[in-house]
Amino acid sequence: MGSDVRVLHGGRTGRVVGFEVGFRGVDGEARLPLDEAAGLVPFERVAPVRSFPSYQGQRNYPGFYYAATLDAHVVFESWLERDTAMALDFEPEVVGFAAQPFWLTWAGTDRARSHAPDFFARTAAGTGVVVDCRPAPRVRPRDAEAFAATERACAEVGWQYRLVTGHDPVWLTNLRWLAGYRHRRCYRDLLVAPLLDVFATARPLVEGAARVGDPIAVLPTLFHLLWSGRLATDMTARLESTSLVAVPRVTGVSG
Numbered sequence: 001m002g003s004d005v006r007v008l009h010g011g012r013t014g015r016v017v018g019f020e021v022g023f024r025g026v027d028g029e030a031r032l033p034l035d036e037a038a039g040l041v042p043f044e045r046v047a048p049v050r051s052f053p054s055y056q057g058q059r060n061y062p063g064f065y066y067a068a069t070l071d072a073h074v075v076f077e078s079w080l081e082r083d084t085a086m087a088l089d090f091e092p093e094v095v096g097f098a099a100q101p102f103w104l105t106w107a108g109t110d111r112a113r114s115h116a117p118d119f120f121a122r123t124a125a126g127t128g129v130v131v132d133c134r135p136a137p138r139v140r141p142r143d144a145e146a147f148a149a150t151e152r153a154c155a156e157v158g159w160q161y162r163l164v165t166g167h168d169p170v171w172l173t174n175l176r177w178l179a180g181y182r183h184r185r186c187y188r189d190l191l192v193a194p195l196l197d198v199f200a201t202a203r204p205l206v207e208g209a210a211r212v213g214d215p216i217a218v219l220p221t222l223f224h225l226l227w228s229g230r231l232a233t234d235m236t237a238r239l240e241s242t243s244l245v246a247v248p249r250v251t252g253v254s255g
Contacts, residue, residue, distance in 0.1 A: 019033070019104060022049065023043065034104070037102075052077050061082075062077040064076070074098065085099070087167065099118065117132050118132050131162045132147055132164065133163075134165060178223055191221040192230075195225060199245050199246050205239075205243045205245045230247070231245050231246070232247070232248040
C-alpha cells in the first residue's frame with residue numbers, strides 16, 4: 001500500500017480521508033473509500049490480497065480448508081484461522097466468506113496504517129462480518145490498535161466485527177468431528193426424511209440412528225444434518241452415542 005491515505009476514486013484525489021480498502025477486483029487491483037466499497041464489492045467472493053508463503057522451519061501453519069458453504073477451498077495461515085474458517089462454515093447464517101479480503105488503510109498518528117483482516121463473511125441478511133484471529137497472549141499494542149481501527153471502520157458501514165482469540169475446546173472438538181461429514185457426499189436423500197421424523201422427538205444419537213437403519217450406514221447422514229443445522233445437539237458437551245439430538249425449534253415465527 002502507499003505511504004498515505006488518499007481517495008483514488010470519484011475525482012477527489014489528494015485529500016486524506018478516513019478508511020479505504022484495497023482489494024483484488026475482476027479487473028485487477030482496486031482501491032475505494034470504504035463507504036463506497038461496502039455497498040458495491042462482494043468481499044465474500046474476492047481473492048486474497050496477499051500470498052501465504054510456506055517454508056521449512058516456519059512457526060505458523062498455512063493451508064487450505066474446504067468450505068462446504070462455498071464448495072471451494074479457503075486459505076488459512078494458522079490453526080486458529082483454520083478453526084475459525086470451520087466455525088464460519090458451520091454458521092447457518094453465513095452464505096459466503098473469503099480469507100484476507102482487503103487491505104484496510106487509515107491515517108495513523110504519524111503515517112498511514114494498513115491491516116488485512118483474516119476473513120470477511122456475508123450473512124443471509126446481507127450483513128458483512130469482518131473477522132480477525134489472534135491468540136490473546138500474542139495481541140501486541142500495535143495489533144490492538146489495528147483491531148480497534150478495524151472495529152471502528154466496520155461500525156461506520158454497518159458491518160459486524162469479531163476478534164477471535166480462541167474457541168471452547170469441547171465445542172471445537174465436536175465441530176471438528178462434524179466437519180468430517182460436511183461434504184455433500186455424506187448426504188443420502190432417502191435417509192433424511194426418516195431421520196428428521198425420528199428426531200422430531202429428542203432422543204439419544206445412536207438410538208435414533210438405529211431406528212432408521214444400520215447405524216454404520218445412517219450415521220454419516222445424521223452427522224451431516226447436525227453439521228448443516230437441520231438437526232441439533234448440545235455442542236458444549238462432548239458428542240457421544242448418548243447425546244440428545246432433535247430437530248431444532250423454529251423461533252420468531254408467527255401465524
